[in-house]
Amino acid sequence: MKNSLxxxxxxxxxxxxxxxxxxxxxxxxNFYKEIPSTIFQDGAIPDGWSVKKNMKHVISSTxxxxxxxxxxxxxxxIFGKPKKNQKPIEEVVPTNRPNIKDFGKYTTAEIYKPREKEKIIQGILDSAEKLKKSVEKFSENELNNLSVFLGISLRNFILIVLKHNIYHVxxxxxxLINTSESFQK
Known part of the structure; x- marks a missing residue:
C-alpha cells in the first residue's frame, strides 16, 4: 500500500x-483501487468490516x-451557535471506538465482482463532489458560525467527517498489512 493518506x-x-x-x-x-480483488468482499478476522463495507461507510458518512x-x-x-473554543481537528478522535488497537486481518475469497468495486469507487468520488458543492454555498462566516451538532461549527464538522473517512481507510x-504479513510467515 504505497499511497500515502x-x-x-x-x-x-x-x-x-x-x-x-x-x-x-x-x-x-487511489488506496481502494490498489486493494487485491481477493480481499475486497471478505470480512476481517477476528471481527470487522470488509473493505467493501468500509468503502460504503465512507460514502454514507459523507x-x-x-x-x-x-x-x-x-x-x-435553531441548533445555536458553535462553541467559541473548539478543539482543533488535529486533537479530534475520528471514531467512537478509540480503544480498538488490534484490527485483525482480512480473509481471502474467490468471489469478486470488479464492476461492483468500480461502482463503489465512483460513489466515493460522487459523494465528495456533492459535499464540495454543498460547502461552496456557504460563506466563510456561515462555515464558522452555523452548527448542526453539539456546538461544532460546520467547518469543523466537515473536517471531522474527512478525518473519520481517513480513519476507516x-x-x-x-x-491489509496484517494479512500480507500472515502470508509471509
Whole structure:
C-alpha cells in the first residue's frame, strides 16, 4: 500500500477546506483501487468490516453530512451557535471506538465482482463532489458560525467527517498489512 493518506488539518478558509475534501477523497480512491480483488468482499478476522463495507461507510458518512448541509440555514440557527473554543481537528478522535488497537486481518475469497468495486469507487468520488458543492454555498462566516451538532461549527464538522473517512481507510490498511504479513510467515 504505497499511497500515502493526507492528514486532515485545521483551516481558516473555504478554499483550503474544498481542497481537503477533494484531496482526501482522491487519496481514498487511489488506496481502494490498489486493494487485491481477493480481499475486497471478505470480512476481517477476528471481527470487522470488509473493505467493501468500509468503502460504503465512507460514502454514507459523507452523504449523510451533505444532507445536513442542505438544511435551510434558518433551521441550522435553531441548533445555536458553535462553541467559541473548539478543539482543533488535529486533537479530534475520528471514531467512537478509540480503544480498538488490534484490527485483525482480512480473509481471502474467490468471489469478486470488479464492476461492483468500480461502482463503489465512483460513489466515493460522487459523494465528495456533492459535499464540495454543498460547502461552496456557504460563506466563510456561515462555515464558522452555523452548527448542526453539539456546538461544532460546520467547518469543523466537515473536517471531522474527512478525518473519520481517513480513519476507516487506515483500519483497512492495517488489516491489509496484517494479512500480507500472515502470508509471509
Amino acid at each position: 493526507p492528514e486532515i488539518h485545521s483551516c481558516s478558509n473555504k478554499e483550503d477546506l474544498l481542497k481537503q475534501i477533494i484531496d482526501s477523497h482522491q487519496a481514498l480512491v 452523504n449523510l453530512f451533505t444532507l445536513y448541509l442542505k438544511l435551510p440555514k434558518f433551521f441550522m440557527k 487506515n483500519v483497512a490498511r492495517t488489516r
